[in-house]
Amino acid sequence: MKRRVAIVVASRANYGRIKSVMRAVSNHPDLELILIVGASALLSRFGTAVNVIERDGFTVNARVYSIVEGENLTTMAKSTGLGIIELATLFENLKPHIVVTVADRFETMATAIAAAYMNIPVAHSQGGEITGSIDESVRHAITKLSHHHYVTTEKSRDRVLRLGEPEDRVYLTGCPALDVIADIDLSLPPDFFRVGGGVGAEVVSSQPYAVVLQHPVTTEYGLGRKQIDETLMAVEKLGLQAVWLWPNIDAGSDDISKALRTYREHNPNSKLHFYINFGVEDYARLIKNCAVLIGNSSSGIREGAFLGVPVVNIGTRQTGRERGKNVLDVDCDADAIYRAAVAQLKHGPYLPDYLYGDGGAGVRIANLLATADLSVQKRLTY
Amino acid sequence: MKRRVAIVVASRANYGRIKSVMRAVSNHPDLELILIVGASALLSRFGTAVNVIERDGFTVNARVYSIVEGENLTTMAKSTGLGIIELATLFENLKPHIVVTVADRFETMATAIAAAYMNIPVAHSQGGEITGSIDESVRHAITKLSHHHYVTTEKSRDRVLRLGEPEDRVYLTGCPALDVIADIDLSLPPDFFRVGGGVGAEVVSSQPYAVVLQHPVTTEYGLGRKQIDETLMAVEKLGLQAVWLWPNIDAGSDDISKALRTYREHNPNSKLHFYINFGVEDYARLIKNCAVLIGNSSSGIREGAFLGVPVVNIGTRQTGRERGKNVLDVDCDADAIYRAAVAQLKHGPYLPDYLYGDGGAGVRIANLLATADLSVQKRLTY
């Protein structure tokens, strides 16, 4: 019998981070992929990632709506709870031998808790990294609930070990997000922006453009409106055409969305174009070819290093994360953002930096899953 | 305005571990106690702890039924999820400034997750200890979600620090469970067993008696029936009158309950008497005066050290936990249990050992809560 590997995909970002593992598990002779898609990956406001997943050829074993609407701190907690309830029933019926959970989001936590309580070994990718937001607490808590750790950097590996995890269960695989973009043609097709949908000013692909992606910082809940306004001012002053991406579903994203909608209403002639979403590969093309990537997404640091993208990283959301030379860190202040963006425009593209992986993580992880020890009793080793 | 401290009591065991903190918070001029009682603390099968809490003079601010019935691994997960959903709504409406969560159970996890996502600082008691069962993973995961740590031993303090928590947020307070029993008269009233309820053979308080308390080991789910049968054989062979306590609500307790009920049916003349529950103080009297305490409850190790109780600790549930000389560890094997029990009967009571605290934890913790820094952004310090 093949080993049944359940992977829970809960958001567009999730999918990019695990797609190559899904592929490698599907292709592995000893593994069977059990694919559960839920949370914001089902929601049209976030681009209905499930449709992309199916178009990519994956069969979805179960769909589960688990987001309690509100986009505030209370509903983040409640969505975690609802996710656990639903995933427990699905695990009960789909009977995976091992469950893979990705990074540090509330859906990730729900997956880890459901599986851990059900004595199903948990394999966690991207543990040991350091950032801000509630993700920081959640990531390390998941490490303590997980049985196998597939980390992206040497330092992350060291941190997971210092958290007391046993050496024979911590593997430096690199980040699967990089696999997807390692082998593809990253040039921008001429009609790239025309077929991409979205609303706002036309983006001319032959001209320099900025990309902006700024998520809420949950531990600074209530400040989101002010934070996004600073960035809007900076980008406006920059004068560049800009591709602005919608934030994720974390608490506070509602404030950001409202700020963006208000801005659009009052600035009908701005050079901004708003997109909900890009596929993983197109997102890589988008940032590979941009003049500067502004915001607080981890993709600037992770994929950005690999692709050599000039990045302006704002605020505390990524504080502590290892980064390459391509990142300029600034406070959440219009003037600081503007000046850093100008500096990056002047600098231009960076050399690639393989800090977060070399593009072969998916196959490595599938091989590890195929042979992972399935015992579940953990014990702190110090 | 007083600082509002929410304490979630979720089981009879929970209550004993936090009662002195509740008292000290109530009495503190700068604190207001917000008391939420839920999970098995509301259920009559587990002795309706909420009634005891009210008889002790506490006002319950909210009750919440959150146990999904089944007592298996799936329902443990689901109860965690339901608990999070419910607690989030209660926190939204009761607006605590800080939340206290106790030890390592699934209700503890639910409390920690709800509060952490809602940017309410989490104060965790009994972190850094080592045991078996899923509690071991959960305890350290809660540490990583918590903002303040009130630990019981030097070694626990060291472990919480090694897990990356900042030194100024980790305090060695001792275990509040010991406060409750530090100052009371621990002699056994002559009618102790007559008023205690329960079913089975009469227990004569003037004669030596054993106490048995054996919980399921969630990570060995499915073996509970066999494990309890070994203990039943050993106790029968011992020939002593015995006070047998019902297990907690963890996955597998159903198997244990069934084994006990079957035993009763087939052994109507056994010397066992079954009790659901004792109050915290009476439980201390019960074990202080017993000839031997057999099972896998942490109370044998924690309260047992303080009271000098001869303990036979069975199996892996407490593996790794610091213990005093009063504990003999054995495998889950009838013969081994029997022999260790005989040895303890021969030895008799031990000298008190203040390994887990000196009886002043509650006041210490209340004082810490009154001044605790309420900022919530955590960051791994290595």
Next chain:
Amino acid sequence: MKRRVAIVVASRANYGRIKSVMRAVSNHPDLELILIVGASALLSRFGTAVNVIERDGFTVNARVYSIVEGENLTTMAKSTGLGIIELATLFENLKPHIVVTVADRFETMATAIAAAYMNIPVAHSQGGEITGSIDESVRHAITKLSHHHYVTTEKSRDRVLRLGEPEDRVYLTGCPALDVIADIDLSLPPDFFRVGGGVGAEVVSSQPYAVVLQHPVTTEYGLGRKQIDETLMAVEKLGLQAVWLWPNIDAGSDDISKALRTYREHNPNSKLHFYINFGVEDYARLIKNCAVLIGNSSSGIREGAFLGVPVVNIGTRQTGRERGKNVLDVDCDADAIYRAAVAQLKHGPYLPDYLYGDGGAGVRIANLLATADLSVQKRLTY
């Protein structure tokens, strides 16, 4: 493609009421059975009906734990809510064309609501009957949510029509519960009581025995203890050996269970034997051969009429339900119960009465399901 018929079995009683439909659906060339087992049908306290279902040869498509523990009014409501959440996800993934829901319990309501909101036509069995308890409200509410009605009596049919349901969607099929017992050998094997399990006095199958089955009346919540005590007194005075069955999971069953357990402790020499559960067929044998059936179960009225069982029906739970001559109705009063039981013992067995059906309901219902109009917009016809 076969029409996919989802049947949700939620309790031991449910199963008896729908088993013949399940069989007929399985055997029908145009239908595919989607079997979901949940609620108390999964719980060992209620005899783990799911095991019986599987032994009977049915394949369970999904299991779902949905009972919030507490057995009070609050948890009945919450279990309904949790059932809806879970069933919605299962319907989303299992994609039935039509859903069958049985009678009037909270799990039945959960099924009807989930399906109705999801535009899946609901087929309801046993509508239009009249009783007490919350079941009475729930049954008619389900009728108003349902699209097809399979009723058991002429009067029920008339009532469903008066509730405004269209004539071409209301069918008098008889009760499927009777199908199962129509063709089997109903004599009691000599070792019947020995293999049946349970606890208490030995029941001698060659001697007359009473059967007692008394459920809580949810709309008289809080009176359960007193009500069961009256029955206990009456049965004790009767002096007959008695087979006592455990109550269902409705609010108040906890009070009844406690009363029964207490009685057992204080009356170790009583002639009562307590069983959790019998299979559908064995339950028919049990009551067919009893001297008198005492309690408030609908089985006394329904199966009792078909089998000619002398019944003493207590209190308001079945008030309004059509009944045959085999039923004597009494208030919940020890003396009244005793006197009616004596009268029934004197009378002995009754002639069969086909008031609730002739044993062919299952096949009739399967045929109706195969051709039922699947449109979902309802409209009150007056």
Next chain:
Amino acid sequence: MKRRVAIVVASRANYGRIKSVMRAVSNHPDLELILIVGASALLSRFGTAVNVIERDGFTVNARVYSIVEGENLTTMAKSTGLGIIELATLFENLKPHIVVTVADRFETMATAIAAAYMNIPVAHSQGGEITGSIDESVRHAITKLSHHHYVTTEKSRDRVLRLGEPEDRVYLTGCPALDVIADIDLSLPPDFFRVGGGVGAEVVSSQPYAVVLQHPVTTEYGLGRKQIDETLMAVEKLGLQAVWLWPNIDAGSDDISKALRTYREHNPNSKLHFYINFGVEDYARLIKNCAVLIGNSSSGIREGAFLGVPVVNIGTRQTGRERGKNVLDVDCDADAIYRAAVAQLKHGPYLPDYLYGDGGAGVRIANLLATADLSVQKRLTY
């Protein structure tokens, strides 16, 4: 002690329908208002009705997020389930003597089920009406779960009686929605549209304008996009400036929202202005002064009759509902909508019609609540 009356407000529409009852309960010497605000009444996408409620001077006793995001059939069911779970806990802790539930939405159903199972009498307003959509089934199911009925028309009273409800519990009170607008100045302030927010073309209050409000029809799920496109075409052809209101949260609203957003993007110069929401009074002013109200909202029929508004009612959502002369019914077809709208423009305002009430419902209902029999056992009377 005052009788505690719980009112659950779950949406902006709900609030308009119950506000005068809330006021009358607050003012009644024998009643205490327990106000629970949940579901879409908390969501900013739907205008955060809770803020309006608080500005109107009401104290909110509890807030509860209970919408599972997705706006499809599955999530409507799941939101009902989550609502039941949450409301049960709130009722447990807030202990109302009677609960008021409004009309026919899924939140209404959640309220009725939670209260009915908890033996709390349910008072239902707006029963006995006839419409399309799932609301039609749900409304009559709620009638069968409710103990007191406050209906709006003679025919509704007759239908509730025919559904088997006892005569002494069915009262013709009129609709509370009309109370709020009975005594206010309904003229349009000159700056009405300037302070109202929203996005799109400026609306000139001195010029004729249309109002459009079209909700999804849940039982025609999947057709929403086509249906809204027909209306968009008709309104465009009409050439009038138009105030377009966002749909409610029912399954399918997501499709409608997307269609509206797409239209806006492609028709930047259209004469449409989009508003999320108006307060109850301002909504009355808005439609009182409009040239024509187009859509499928019950407000066209109910408030529209009272205010004499020319209404074009589209499709099946209101089929069967009693209406005055002010309503022209059309199929969901651009041409039919256009022609009916032209006819209404030609006709102009209608005379008031008190079909749904005279403006005194709130006080009548409060008086009934103060003396309502609190017994809960229902029994079908035929």
